[in-house]
Amino acid sequence: MTELLEKAxxxxxxxxxxxxxxTKQKNEAxxxxxxxxxxxxxxxxxxxxxxxxxxxxxGMTEALIDRLTLNEKRIQDMADGIRQLIDLKDPVGxxxxxxxxxxxxxxxxxxxxxxxxxxxxxxxxxxxxxxxTLCLKTGNAVILRGSSSAQHSNIAISDCIRRALEGTEIPAxxxxxxxDTSRETAQQLxxxxxxxxxxxxxxGKNLIQSVVEQASVPVLETGVGNCHIYIDxxxxxxxxxxxxxxxxxxxxxxCNAAEKVLVHENWAAKYFAELxxxxxxxxxxxxxxxxxxxxxxxxxxATEEDWSTEYLDKIIAxxxxxxxxxxxxxxxxxxxxxxxxxxxxxxxxxAKFFNEVDAAALYHNASTRFTDGFEFGFGAEIGIxxxxxxxxxxxxxxxxxxxxxxxxxxxxxxx
Amino acid sequence: MTELLEKAxxxxxxxxxxxxxxTKQKNEAxxxxxxxxxxxxxxxxxxxxxxxxxxxxxGMTEALIDRLTLNEKRIQDMADGIRQLIDLKDPVGxxxxxxxxxxxxxxxxxxxxxxxxxxxxxxxxxxxxxxxTLCLKTGNAVILRGSSSAQHSNIAISDCIRRALEGTEIPAxxxxxxxDTSRETAQQLxxxxxxxxxxxxxxGKNLIQSVVEQASVPVLETGVGNCHIYIDxxxxxxxxxxxxxxxxxxxxxxCNAAEKVLVHENWAAKYFAELxxxxxxxxxxxxxxxxxxxxxxxxxxATEEDWSTEYLDKIIAxxxxxxxxxxxxxxxxxxxxxxxxxxxxxxxxxAKFFNEVDAAALYHNASTRFTDGFEFGFGAEIGIxxxxxxxxxxxxxxxxxxxxxxxxxxxxxxx
Numbered sequence: 001m002t003e004l005l006e007k008a009x010x011x012x013x014x015x016x017x018x019x020x021x022x023t024k025q026k027n028e029a030x031x032x033x034x035x036x037x038x039x040x041x042x043x044x045x046x047x048x049x050x051x052x053x054x055x056x057x058x059g060m061t062e063a064l065i066d067r068l069t070l071n072e073k074r075i076q077d078m079a080d081g082i083r084q085l086i087d088l089k090d091p092v093g094x095x096x097x098x099x100x101x102x103x104x105x106x107x108x109x110x111x112x113x114x115x116x117x118x119x120x121x122x123x124x125x126x127x128x129x130x131x132x133t134l135c136l137k138t139g140n141a142v143i144l145r146g147s148s149s150a151q152h153s154n155i156a157i158s159d160c161i162r163r164a165l166e167g168t169e170i171p172a173x174x175x176x177x178x179x180d181t182s183r184e185t186a187q188q189l190x191x192x193x194x195x196x197x198x199x200x201x202x203x204g205k206n207l208i209q210s211v212v213e214q215a216s217v218p219v220l221e222t223g224v225g226n227c228h229i230y231i232d233x234x235x236x237x238x239x240x241x242x243x244x245x246x247x248x249x250x251x252x253x254x255c256n257a258a259e260k261v262l263v264h265e266n267w268a269a270k271y272f273a274e275l276x277x278x279x280x281x282x283x284x285x286x287x288x289x290x291x292x293x294x295x296x297x298x299x300x301x302a303t304e305e306d307w308s309t310e311y312l313d314k315i316i317a318x319x320x321x322x323x324x325x326x327x328x329x330x331x332x333x334x335x336x337x338x339x340x341x342x343x344x345x346x347x348x349x350x351a352k353f354f355n356e357v358d359a360a361a362l363y364h365n366a367s368t369r370f371t372d373g374f375e376f377g378f379g380a381e382i383g384i385x386x387x388x389x390x391x392x393x394x395x396x397x398x399x400x401x402x403x404x405x406x407x408x409x410x411x412x413x414x415x
Numbered sequence: 416m417t418e419l420l421e422k423a424x425x426x427x428x429x430x431x432x433x434x435x436x437x438t439k440q441k442n443e444a445x446x447x448x449x450x451x452x453x454x455x456x457x458x459x460x461x462x463x464x465x466x467x468x469x470x471x472x473x474g475m476t477e478a479l480i481d482r483l484t485l486n487e488k489r490i491q492d493m494a495d496g497i498r499q500l501i502d503l504k505d506p507v508g509x510x511x512x513x514x515x516x517x518x519x520x521x522x523x524x525x526x527x528x529x530x531x532x533x534x535x536x537x538x539x540x541x542x543x544x545x546x547x548t549l550c551l552k553t554g555n556a557v558i559l560r561g562s563s564s565a566q567h568s569n570i571a572i573s574d575c576i577r578r579a580l581e582g583t584e585i586p587a588x589x590x591x592x593x594x595d596t597s598r599e600t601a602q603q604l605x606x607x608x609x610x611x612x613x614x615x616x617x618x619g620k621n622l623i624q625s626v627v628e629q630a631s632v633p634v635l636e637t638g639v640g641n642c643h644i645y646i647d648x649x650x651x652x653x654x655x656x657x658x659x660x661x662x663x664x665x666x667x668x669x670c671n672a673a674e675k676v677l678v679h680e681n682w683a684a685k686y687f688a689e690l691x692x693x694x695x696x697x698x699x700x701x702x703x704x705x706x707x708x709x710x711x712x713x714x715x716x717a718t719e720e721d722w723s724t725e726y727l728d729k730i731i732a733x734x735x736x737x738x739x740x741x742x743x744x745x746x747x748x749x750x751x752x753x754x755x756x757x758x759x760x761x762x763x764x765x766a767k768f769f770n771e772v773d774a775a776a777l778y779h780n781a782s783t784r785f786t787d788g789f790e791f792g793f794g795a796e797i798g799i800x801x802x803x804x805x806x807x808x809x810x811x812x813x814x815x816x817x818x819x820x821x822x823x824x825x826x827x828x829x830x
Contacts, residue, residue: 105781197804219633230610239826240446243828246829259767358431358434361819361822362820365827366822366825369829370822370829375829376516389612392820402803404807405777405808405809408783410780410781412785413657414438414665
């Protein structure tokens with residue numbers, strides 16, 4: 001039997017056991033993992049160093065090496081994160097609804113774990129801890145398929161987690177890391193409907209797209225954000241500029257950063273030059289359509305390709321529009337259904353924008369950077385869903401659960 | 416442009432309009448469709464007759480021809496069904512949650528339409544009406560891809576629906592039937608992620624499997640049911656026999672019919688012979704494992720293949736087990752996560768069964784035949800989901816919706 005099939009079977013068996021564990025048992029296991037991570041810091045750092053050295057030798061960019069690199073503080077942060085997770089409410093077992101039918105059947109809807117989660121991710125060893133602990137908290141087993149570039153770190157961390165679980169009532173087999181990181185095995189994982197209940201890709205556009213295209217296991221799609229801010233005619237000047245600068249520059253590499261600004265022509269006539277200047281002062285490259293280029297200095301022309309690009313960098317493209325309708329149409333054509341904002345003093349335009357823009361999160365007079373499980377108050381985040389089924393927007397623990405109908409009768413048969 | 420792309424674009428445009436229609440506008444459109452169906456009965460029947468004659472010429476089975484055939488009463492029933500749908504609560508616009516963050520952001524979760532639904536189904540013209548009206552009620556546009564064997568009926572019905580919509584405030588383009596029913600076009604539909612938000616296959620195992628395997632658009636999987644009834648040691652004799660006979664014979668061709676009976680050895684020693692006899696009296700072919708064959712007369716041997724087969728026919732396979740644990744293990748190995756029942760007087764075994772069996776609907780002392788949107792009181796049914804994401808079990812109108820986060824600020828930026 002291949003490593004994948006063997007681990008998938010073990011994960012499925014473990015998930016059946018996990019489903020009936022109490023919150024207390026799961027939290028004790030999480031506490032043990034948190035403790036074990038601290039105890040094994042030196043070993044994990046030694047293994048991580050091997051990955052980092054290989055990555056440097058292969059010429060990986062500094063940004064990616066930074067994501068790959070662990071240090072004492074980062075492992076301490078992971079351990080702290082687990083302790084915060086312990087304090088969160090366990091969604092499993094919650095009764096969502098209950099009713100009685102005229103024939104006397106009592107029906108209840110109860111929240112249960114999904115079963116076995118497949119997590120596919122890039123070279124970020126912290127995702128190994130994150131995915132394993134979020135799944136355990138919600139009673140799910142997990143199959144982890146990380147990047148070969150982080151494989152020493154991932155093996156060290158998953159072994160550490162399994163060692164921690166051995167002293168608890170949670171089966172160590174609930175956490176399975178694939179040592180075989182080949183493309184062929186990943187593709188088998190995508191179609192393992194017999195053992196896997198959901199696949200969650202975490203990473204860039206290409207990773208997510210290949211999972212979506214190839215998987216027959218249901219996918220929780222996360223991530224790509226070509227987010228817009230529309231500055232309406234009546235927008236307060238300072239508020240609009242502050243929000244655009246924050247949404248663009250506070251952390252340009254993330255999916256909820258703003259990539260485009262659409263500006264009403266009447267606002268633009270008065271203030272666009274200053275908006276562009278202030279963005280440039282923040283080292284942002286501003287691109288613009290023809291009208292935008294006429295209104296401000298130093299703008300590069302924006303091409304058709306710009307409108308659909310997620311830069312993840314200090315670049316923004318500006319378009320001057322003549323109405324909220326034009327802004328909505330542009331967003332629905334080019335957006336990725338992630339986060340979209342309107343800055344305005346006009347409540348009717350807010351209502352129109354909120355109603356007609358098709359996206360997970362819509363903002364009035366606030367930065368798109370708030371689309372985030374922690375900022376929404378969920379206390380933990382699995383990722384940000386950009387699809388419409390199951391979960392949309394920031395996903396908290398509930399996104400890792402499903403429901404069961406429990407029906408209590410006393411001999412009812414159907415006529 | 417191909418027919419598919421053209422219709423997909425029109426559907427997407429219509430869905431943007433539909434999202435802001437009121438319940439009243441949608442209900443008026445539904446009433447117009449109900450009326451138009453009655454007015455066009457003779458035309459629809461003429462077109463349906465062509466399909467039925469073609470089907471006979473091709474040697475289609477009588478059961479399939481029956482599903483394909485329309486008559487006055489069946490069209491009247493469709494029209495009545497639409498009037499019942501009008502009375503159901505519109506889920507769109509419901510505020511599911513609202514809270515305030517410490518930074519003053521006001522967050523609301525609101526229920527919205529999915530957008531564009533792709534419905535793929537077999538030769539049942541009633542699904543054309545069903546799918547179109549359920550989607551309209553929930554503010555979704557729909558692309559219908561029926562079977563070529565029902566194409567005359569489907570075109571007549573969708574034209575009738577579009578004619579009805581022309582007199583209303585709902586765009587006729589919200590309902591698009593593909594005239595091209597080729598396999599190639601279906602495969603393009605499966606991957607049309609730019610225009611389609613969800614695919615719902617309605618039909619047999621092969622149809623569903625091919626959609627699940629090939630689609631990159633998210634799928635709402637419905638249908639296959641290899642349902643079990645476990646008769647525990649303490650089960651009331653008459654109740655157990657009545658429930659098994661009902662679940663097997665009341666309508667054997669549907670997914671919530673029982674296909675297997677697992678019997679505790681101590682109950683079996685006393686009553687299995689009578690259970691088998693009573694099933695045989697109802698013209699059910701009873702197959703059994705070795706122990707079952709020894710306990711009753713006239714049983715055929717059940718093979719390994721039997722345990723995973725959904726017969727959809729008057730056949731049942733029986734297995735004698737020595738504990739509730741053995742029953743649970745068997746069900747989790749061979750079941751399709753649809754509906755599973757335990758007949759018992761032992762509450763601890765109910766709790767164990769409900770907790771450990773992985774299925775959408777679990778029954779204590781009742782027939783599996785109740786897994787159905789109408790029987791659960793939802794008033795309408797999209798299908799029965801056997802997957803775990805988004806919706807599980809009988810799906811009512813809410814399964815055709817998603818959510819949006821609406822965030823109201825007054826200049827908040829992220830630190």
